[in-house]
Amino acid sequence: MLRPDNAASSPNFELLTKAWAMRLENKTLVEIANYLNANGYSVPLDNIGRKHELFKMTLKILSEIFRDPLYAGVLVYGEENKPVALPDAYDFIRMISVDDFLRVNHIDNLTQIVRQRFRGAQPGSRKAELMNGLVLCPKCGEDMVAGITPKKTGLRTINYYYFRCDTPDCARRGKSVRAKILLDFIYDFLENHKPKSKEAYDRYLTEMDKVIKEKATALESHKRRLLLDKSAFDKKIERYKNFLTSQKDLDQTTKKSFLDSLESATAARGQVVESLDEINTAIANQNQSVLSYQKFIELFDNLPVILRQTKVLKEKDDIIRKIFLNLTSDEKKVLSYQLNPPFDTLLEEGSFSNGGLKRT
Numbered sequence: 001m002l003r004p005d006n007a008a009s010s011p012n013f014e015l016l017t018k019a020w021a022m023r024l025e026n027k028t029l030v031e032i033a034n035y036l037n038a039n040g041y042s043v044p045l046d047n048i049g050r051k052h053e054l055f056k057m058t059l060k061i062l063s064e065i066f067r068d069p070l071y072a073g074v075l076v077y078g079e080e081n082k083p084v085a086l087p088d089a090y091d092f093i094r095m096i097s098v099d100d101f102l103r104v105n106h107i108d109n110l111t112q113i114v115r116q117r118f119r120g121a122q123p124g125s126r127k128a129e130l131m132n133g134l135v136l137c138p139k140c141g142e143d144m145v146a147g148i149t150p151k152k153t154g155l156r157t158i159n160y161y162y163f164r165c166d167t168p169d170c171a172r173r174g175k176s177v178r179a180k181i182l183l184d185f186i187y188d189f190l191e192n193h194k195p196k197s198k199e200a201y202d203r204y205l206t207e208m209d210k211v212i213k214e215k216a217t218a219l220e221s222h223k224r225r226l227l228l229d230k231s232a233f234d235k236k237i238e239r240y241k242n243f244l245t246s247q248k249d250l251d252q253t254t255k256k257s258f259l260d261s262l263e264s265a266t267a268a269r270g271q272v273v274e275s276l277d278e279i280n281t282a283i284a285n286q287n288q289s290v291l292s293y294q295k296f297i298e299l300f301d302n303l304p305v306i307l308r309q310t311k312v313l314k315e316k317d318d319i320i321r322k323i324f325l326n327l328t329s330d331e332k333k334v335l336s337y338q339l340n341p342p343f344d345t346l347l348e349e350g351s352f353s354n355g356g357l358k359r360t
Helices: 012-024 029-038 059-066 098-104 110-118 179-191 198-246 252-289 293-309 313-323 343-348
Strands: 042-044 052-054 074-077 082-085 145-153 156-164 176-178 324-329 334-339
Touching: 012 029, 012 059, 012 098, 029 059, 074 252, 082 252, 156 179, 176 179, 179 293, 179 324, 179 334, 198 252, 198 293, 293 313, 313 324, 334 343
Parallel strands: none
Antiparallel strands: 042 052, 074 082, 145 156, 156 176, 324 334
């Protein structure tokens, strides 16, 4: 997560504040990402934020930022998605007001935040677990909303998977594409892109080494920031506890206020600890993602079949996300696509055969 709450030491605070303002002006993700990249958006390399390195803002990451209520000072946690106001828990600096956050995301209240990617779903529709956030509208460049609509035909119920543009003022708002069109494109793409020789594997190893190092740097930077956040919460919680213990004659209103603040700080700390656990797991497992030569060849030989035969949507989604960064599609066909590293470079280097498909 790209944290917004350290304006004093981060050169990004003004950049992201401007990005939120641009979003309020209905600027597209492409325009905002270009602005951030052109103005030197960076990530910290040390605990105190004195050293930074340039960071390429992508549409996917930017979309996640604009859907994260943390930038409005609100942490959503727990199974009931309970909101916690972080400025009440510690000296958190909001980057955008809650009202403006709701306006950007076209929602009425924070309880809707967990349904942002499915806003505007038709009555009776169900959540889809396939390619959420990967399919872009060709007109506005925004994520298209993913959903499932069950329809009864006789004694059977057929689930129709679709992606629909719900962006206000977009000329294609309400237009949708069936997931089958996207999946057929992906199957065909994988069948027509195979490793030509060991050159492809050698290139894969080189690119994976770069990817792992870049990811390791990002993970360590994120971990350092989370450790600082955890330390801040620990101190805050300790102060609340010490105050409540030392003040025996507090009136009920004051006592309840401090207890509520203690609960909020404890909940926010729990979220940070959970994120730290995820980061530590990712750091420990990052080298396991490198395939042997045999597994590499087998993967691409069998991948189209594996993907077609995979019935569990989450598993199918995991495979697709490893290869594709996004796909842009109208109602009839995929117009363009972007691949994740290292596959993007492998194709550019010509290490894979190409069955006639073109990347734009």
